[in-house]
Amino acid sequence: AVRPVLPPDIRARKGGAPLVVLTAYSTPMARIVDAHCDVALVGDSVGMVIHGLPSTLGVTMEMMILHGRAVVRGCQKAMPVIDMPFGSYEESPQQAFRNASRLMAETGAPAVKLEGGQHMAETIAFLTARGVPVMAHVGLTPQAVNTLGGYKVVGRAEEAAKVMADAEAVQAAGAFAVVLEKVPEGLAARITQALTIPTIGIGAGVRCDGQVLVVDDMLGLFTDFRPKFVKRYAELGRDADAAIAAYAAEVRDRSFPAPEHGFPDEVPAKAGAVK
Ligand code: KIV
Ligand code: NA
Numbered sequence: 560a561v562r563p564v565l566p567p568d569i570r571a572r573k574g575g576a577p578l579v580v581l582t583a584y585s586t587p588m589a590r591i592v593d594a595h596c597d598v599a600l601v602g603d604s605v606g607m608v609i610h611g612l613p614s615t616l617g618v619t620m621e622m623m624i625l626h627g628r629a630v631v632r633g634c635q636k637a638m639p640v641i642d643m644p645f646g647s648y649e650e651s652p653q654q655a656f657r658n659a660s661r662l663m664a665e666t667g668a669p670a671v672k673l674e675g676g677q678h679m680a681e682t683i684a685f686l687t688a689r690g691v692p693v694m695a696h697v698g699l700t701p702q703a704v705n706t707l708g709g710y711k712v713v714g715r716a717e718e719a720a721k722v723m724a725d726a727e728a729v730q731a732a733g734a735f736a737v738v739l740e741k742v743p744e745g746l747a748a749r750i751t752q753a754l755t756i757p758t759i760g761i762g763a764g765v766r767c768d769g770q771v772l773v774v775d776d777m778l779g780l781f782t783d784f785r786p787k788f789v790k791r792y793a794e795l796g797r798d799a800d801a802a803i804a805a806y807a808a809e810v811r812d813r814s815f816p817a818p819e820h821g822f823p824d825e826v827p828a829k830a831g832a833v834k
Pocket of ligand 2: 602603604642
């Protein structure tokens with residue numbers, strides 16, 4: 560079956576109602592994201608927020624496929640997009656096609672996302688010409704943390720022209736949308752105005768065509784560090800800590816389980832049942 564929302568629909572949202580994007584890594588979270596968002600991004604942030612990795616560099620194709628399948632199962636109307644992990648696409652357009660087509664075939668997602676601007680344009684064109692819709696990602700590209708020297712703002716001063724050129728290059732190559740991460744607000748606004756594809760901001764000011772956050776960040780489930788662009792809409796980590804503390808105390812003082820949680824040895828007669 561063809562999905563209700565496909566990349567051309569997302570592209571056509573340029574300049575319209577803001578695109579709402581959140582990450583998801585599991586079926587139950589994908590169902591909640593699906594009810595409220597346009598895109599469910601299976602981000603390689605999964606490595607840090609779910610698997611405890613120190614960066615996204617250790618994320619594998621197998622991890623993306625497993626989480627991608629879980630998210631696709633939970634999406635009825637939102638469009639799932641799968642991040643291509645570090646090392647799965649940079650070597651050549653052919654390598655990128657091999658892995659992107661595998662992500663799509665094995666998860667059922669209709670699109671992938673990959674990081675990089677001008678240097679990835681040839682690959683993006685190769686993929687889009689062959690049936691792989693690409694969401695691009697420029698500005699701060701976390702897979703390049705070691706060459707960038709940290710998770711700093713990208714695009715201030717003379718760096719601005721490069722980020723603009725990156726955004727224009729991925730559009731010209733055929734990307735249907737582009738994530739702008741940790742880009743100064745004025746530059747993000749100029750890029751949004753210059754492009755005909757939607758920009759999806761994260762730490763990129765108030766004028767992008769859409770927004771994305773890591774769901775575990777905005778729910779307060781991942782609290783190891785907190786970038787300025789993360790707004791906490793809930794404190795589920797704190798709630799989980801209190802719930803687990805209460806469970807541990809009740810098991811230790813034998814107040815859980817209570818009689819109503821057990822199963823009687825005899826099947827009880829149903830109320831009103833004929834004897
Ligand atoms: O991996 C991820 O979650 C992302 C978003 C933050 C855009 O790439
Ligand atoms: Na990512």
